[in-house]
Amino acid sequence: MNTLYSPSALKAELNAKGWRLTPQREVILKIFQELPQGNHLSAEDLHEQLVGLEQDISLSTVYRTLKLLARMGILRQLELAEGHKHYELNQPYPNHHHHLVCVKCNKTIEFKSSSILQVGSKQAQEYGYKLLDCQLTIHAICP
Amino acid sequence: MNTLYSPSALKAELNAKGWRLTPQREVILKIFQELPQGNHLSAEDLHEQLVGLEQDISLSTVYRTLKLLARMGILRQLELAEGHKHYELNQPYPNHHHHLVCVKCNKTIEFKSSSILQVGSKQAQEYGYKLLDCQLTIHAICP
DNA sequence: TAAGTATTGAAAATTTATCGCAAATAGCCC
DNA sequence: GGGCTATTTGCGATAAATTTTCAATACTTA
Ligand SMILES: [Mn+2]
Ligand SMILES: [Mn+2]
Ligand SMILES: [Zn+2]
Ligand SMILES: [Zn+2]
Numbered sequence: 001m002n003t004l005y006s007p008s009a010l011k012a013e014l015n016a017k018g019w020r021l022t023p024q025r026e027v028i029l030k031i032f033q034e035l036p037q038g039n040h041l042s043a044e045d046l047h048e049q050l051v052g053l054e055q056d057i058s059l060s061t062v063y064r065t066l067k068l069l070a071r072m073g074i075l076r077q078l079e080l081a082e083g084h085k086h087y088e089l090n091q092p093y094p095n096h097h098h099h100l101v102c103v104k105c106n107k108t109i110e111f112k113s114s115s116i117l118q119v120g121s122k123q124a125q126e127y128g129y130k131l132l133d134c135q136l137t138i139h140a141i142c143p
Numbered sequence: 144m145n146t147l148y149s150p151s152a153l154k155a156e157l158n159a160k161g162w163r164l165t166p167q168r169e170v171i172l173k174i175f176q177e178l179p180q181g182n183h184l185s186a187e188d189l190h191e192q193l194v195g196l197e198q199d200i201s202l203s204t205v206y207r208t209l210k211l212l213a214r215m216g217i218l219r220q221l222e223l224a225e226g227h228k229h230y231e232l233n234q235p236y237p238n239h240h241h242h243l244v245c246v247k248c249n250k251t252i253e254f255k256s257s258s259i260l261q262v263g264s265k266q267a268q269e270y271g272y273k274l275l276d277c278q279l280t281i282h283a284i285c286p
Numbered sequence: 287t288a289a290g291t292a293t294t295g296a297a298a299a300t301t302t303a304t305c306g307c308a309a310a311t312a313g314c315c316c
Numbered sequence: 317g318g319g320c321t322a323t324t325t326g327c328g329a330t331a332a333a334t335t336t337t338c339a340a341t342a343c344t345t346a
Pocket of ligand 3: 102103104105106107141142143
């Protein structure tokens with residue numbers, strides 16, 4: 001569980017940009033923080049999970065919040081399956097990781113690699129880009 | 144220019160799976176083979192290019208063909224921009240490469256890295272997955 | 287060349303995500 | 317706490333990308 005962002009830390013970061021902490025945003029972040037490592041949620045997944053918790057948050061707000069948190073660097077947007085995005089906490093080193101995905105059944109395995117992180121920062125630096133995230137996605141077929 | 148798949152090689156590979164070589168499929172592959180290195184086409188891009196060449200191929204067929212060629216491993220599907228996919232030839236080593244993408248303006252730089260290819264094949268092997276493609280995508284902001 | 291099946295084009299449908307707007311509410315000052 | 321104001325929400329409408337349906341067409345193979 002990632003405890004980087006307590007509700008008050010989230011509030012501070014939001015308010016610094018003129019945005020507001022709402023119960024919806026707090027609950028959504030909490031769900032990602034309590035999500036077992038290796039799980040990834042789509043907007044629909046998240047919305048269903050909220051309905052299950054009797055948290056009534058509209059699908060529009062789910063989409064808006066996912067986009068906001070990803071742009072703030074709190075969540076990471078992943079392309080693990082066809083047709084929709086998945087999200088997870090954007091964890092810094094040493095929890096930063098990559099994904100091995102089966103293109104047939106979408107089964108996904110996470111793995112860490114400091115050398116990839118090195119390649120990523122070296123390339124960004126070489127072209128003067130400011131690094132935000134680097135993801136190695138391995139498309140493969142599971143046994 | 145990639146000459147791995149001549150029309151007859153494409154035909155052989157299609158027929159082996161009970162599929163057929165059509166003029167549409169042949170033309171679409173040719174466009175990718177003649178595309179300058181570093182260019183990436185969306186379905187709409189490709190369709191416009193076909194109209195320019197007075198090749199009358201429906202948008203449905205463009206989508207169907209892109210999906211088919213990608214599943215055959217002939218094309219590579221890339222997530223370089225929000226909202227739509229891009230495609231390029233899936234070139235083996237030593238032309239295999241990765242992408243540094245500006246999330247603000249979508250400017251994309253290609254780079255090669257044999258160490259990433261090594262990480263990719265090692266991970267796939269470790270879990271018994273059959274490797275299809277591995278792509279490092281670096282999200283960053285250009286200067 | 288004829289039979290049989292895969293493929294195509296065109297339009298409709300589906301899926302994913304965004305938008306407009308009125309009502310609700312967080313942050314702020316008193 | 318009570319009001320002020322800009323932000324956020326929920327809802328329905330809308331947009332954009334991709335897929336599907338189906339009748340007509342065209343590959344393959346024998
Ligand atoms: Mn993950
Ligand atoms: Mn490329
Ligand atoms: Zn699988
Ligand atoms: Zn840029």
